[in-house]
Amino acid sequence: MAVLTLHNTLTRRREIFVPLDPQHVRVYVCGPTVYDLAHIGNARPAVVFDLLARLLRRIYPRVTYVRNITDVDDKINARAAASGEPIASITARTTADYHADIAALGVLPPDVEPRATSHITDIIAITERLIASGHAYAAEGHVLFSVPSYPAYGRFSGRSPDELLAGARVDVAPYKRDPADFVLWKPSPPDLPGWDSPWGRGRPGWHIECSAMSWKHLGESFDIHGGGTDLIFPHHENERAQSLCAFPGSRFARFWVHNEMLNVGGAKMSKSLGNFFTIRDVLAKAPAEAIRMALLRAHYRSILDYSPAAVAACRADLDRFYRALERTPAPADAVPASVMDALCDDLNTPAAFAAMHALADRAMGGDAAASGGLLAAGRLLGLLGSTPAAWFRGGEDTGWIDAAIAERLAARKARDFARADAIRADLLARGVLLEDGPGGTTWRRA
Numbered sequence: 001m002a003v004l005t006l007h008n009t010l011t012r013r014r015e016i017f018v019p020l021d022p023q024h025v026r027v028y029v030c031g032p033t034v035y036d037l038a039h040i041g042n043a044r045p046a047v048v049f050d051l052l053a054r055l056l057r058r059i060y061p062r063v064t065y066v067r068n069i070t071d072v073d074d075k076i077n078a079r080a081a082a083s084g085e086p087i088a089s090i091t092a093r094t095t096a097d098y099h100a101d102i103a104a105l106g107v108l109p110p111d112v113e114p115r116a117t118s119h120i121t122d123i124i125a126i127t128e129r130l131i132a133s134g135h136a137y138a139a140e141g142h143v144l145f146s147v148p149s150y151p152a153y154g155r156f157s158g159r160s161p162d163e164l165l166a167g168a169r170v171d172v173a174p175y176k177r178d179p180a181d182f183v184l185w186k187p188s189p190p191d192l193p194g195w196d197s198p199w200g201r202g203r204p205g206w207h208i209e210c211s212a213m214s215w216k217h218l219g220e221s222f223d224i225h226g227g228g229t230d231l232i233f234p235h236h237e238n239e240r241a242q243s244l245c246a247f248p249g250s251r252f253a254r255f256w257v258h259n260e261m262l263n264v265g266g267a268k269m270s271k272s273l274g275n276f277f278t279i280r281d282v283l284a285k286a287p288a289e290a291i292r293m294a295l296l297r298a299h300y301r302s303i304l305d306y307s308p309a310a311v312a313a314c315r316a317d318l319d320r321f322y323r324a325l326e327r328t329p330a331p332a333d334a335v336p337a338s339v340m341d342a343l344c345d346d347l348n349t350p351a352a353f354a355a356m357h358a359l360a361d362r363a364m365g366g367d368a369a370a371s372g373g374l375l376a377a378g379r380l381l382g383l384l385g386s387t388p389a390a391w392f393r394g395g396e397d398t399g400w401i402d403a404a405i406a407e408r409l410a411a412r413k414a415r416d417f418a419r420a421d422a423i424r425a426d427l428l429a430r431g432v433l434l435e436d437g438p439g440g441t442t443w444r445r446a
C-alpha cells in the first residue's frame with residue numbers, strides 16, 4: 001500500500017498518514033457560505049481537497065468525504081436585506097451555482113454534503129453538552145463558549161494570549177464573561193431565520209455548525225479536517241475547542257490540512273477586497289482543465305499567484321500532454337510510481353506534473369506504456385478527460401499569447417523588467433517571438 005505523508009497543522013510537521021480505521025477513511029472539509037458566486041480563490045480548496053479525496057480513494061477501500069454548506073449566516077441575511085431576495089432563494093440558487101461551477105472544474109461531489117439548517121437539532125445537542133460540562137453558558141438569549149474553561153485554547157493556531165485578547169476586544173458585549181468567549185447560539189428576531197431552542201428562538205454561530213456536522217457524519221474522532229489557512233483562526237481553533245470539550249477523551253480531527261491562499265497581484269483574492277474573478281468569469285475565457293491545472297500547479301501549501309498567463313502556461317502543458325496521447329494512443333494504465341510517489345509526498349503536484357512531462361516525452365517517442373501511464377495520471381488528477389481530437393477541435397487558440405503580452409506590458413509599466421523579460425523568454429521557449437513597435441507589441445511564430 002502506498003505510504004501517504006501529509007503536513008499536519010496540529011503538529012506543524014509532515015507525518016505519515018495512518019487512518020483510525022484502515023478500512024474507512026473519514027474526511028471533513030469546510031465548504032462555502034452560500035450568499036454569492038464563488039471566486040477562483042474559493043475554488044482552490046474545492047480542487048485541492050477533491051484531489052486528496054481522489055488519492056485517498058485510490059489507496060483505501062472506503063472514504064467518506066464530507067463537505068458542508070453553510071446556509072445560515074449573517075452574510076446571507078445581509079444579502080437578503082440588501083437585495084430583497086428571500087433567504088431560501090439566495091441559498092438554493094447559490095448552492096446550485098457552486099455545484100455547477102466546481103463540477104466544471106472537475107471536482108467530484110463529496111460523499112455527504114450536509115447543510116447547517118438541516119442540523120439544528122445536532123447543534124442544540126452539542127451546545128447543551130457544553131453547557132452541562134461547564135464549557136458554555138447562556139446569557140440574554142445567547143450561548144457563549146467559555147474560553148477560560150479550555151486552557152489549551154489558542155495553542156492550535158499558535159496565538160498568544162495577548163493576540164487573542166487584541167482580537168477579542170473588537171467583539172466586546174455585556175453578556176460575555178470573558179472578552180474572548182465566542183457565540184454558539186444567538187437570538188433571532190422574527191424577521192430573521194430562527195429555530196426554537198432551550199434559550200429561546202435563535203440561530204447558531206458558524207463554528208458550532210461544523211462541530212455538529214462533522215460529529216453527525218464522521219463521529220467524535222475522525223482522520224482529516226481540511227480548509228484554507230484563513231480558517232485556522234478563529235474558525236478551526238473554535239471548532240476544536242468545542243468538539244474536544246463536548247466529547248472528552250475524543251481527538252476530533254487527527255490531521256489538519258490547510259491550503260494556502262490564492263493571490264492576484266500580490267494580494268489575497270477576496271470578496272471584501274473586490275479583486276476577484278468568479279469561477280464562471282474564468283471558465284468563459286479558458287478551458288476548464290487549464291484552470292484546474294493552474295489551481296494545482298503550485299503546491300497546496302504555497303501561495304498561488306493566479307494570472308491569465310499562468311492559465312495559458314497550463315493550457316500549453318495540456319496541449320503537450322494531449323499531443324503525446326495523440327501521437328501514441330494507449331488505454332489508461334496503472335498510475336506510474338513517479339506520479340503516485342509525488343502525490344503521496346504531501347500532495348506534491350508540481351512534482352507530479354514534472355513526472356507527467358517526462359512521461360509525455362517518452363510517449364512522443366512512441367512509448368505506449370508511458371502514454372497509458374500519462375493518461376492514468378491525468379485521470380487521477382482530474383485532467384486529460386477529453387480526447388486529443390476533442391481537445392484540439394476548437395482550432396488553435398491564441399488567447400493565451402495575448403494574455404501573456406498584456407501581463408508583460410503590465411510588468412513593464414510597473415518597472416518589473418526582470419518579469420517582463422521572463423515572460424518574453426517563456427513565450428520564445430514556446431515558439432512565439434514578440435516584436436515591440438511604435439504601435440505596441442505584435443507576435444509571430446519563431
Ligand code: AMP
Pocket residue numbers: 030031032033041042043044045227228229230231260261262263268269270
Ligand atoms: P469565504 O467565502 O471567505 O467564506 O471562503 C470560503 C472558502 O474559500 C474557505 O475555505 C476559504 O479558506 C477559501 N478561500 C477564500 N478566499 C481564498 C483565497 N483567496 N485563496 C484560497 N482559498 C480561499
Ligand code: ZN
Pocket residue numbers: 029030031210235239
Ligand atoms: Zn468549518
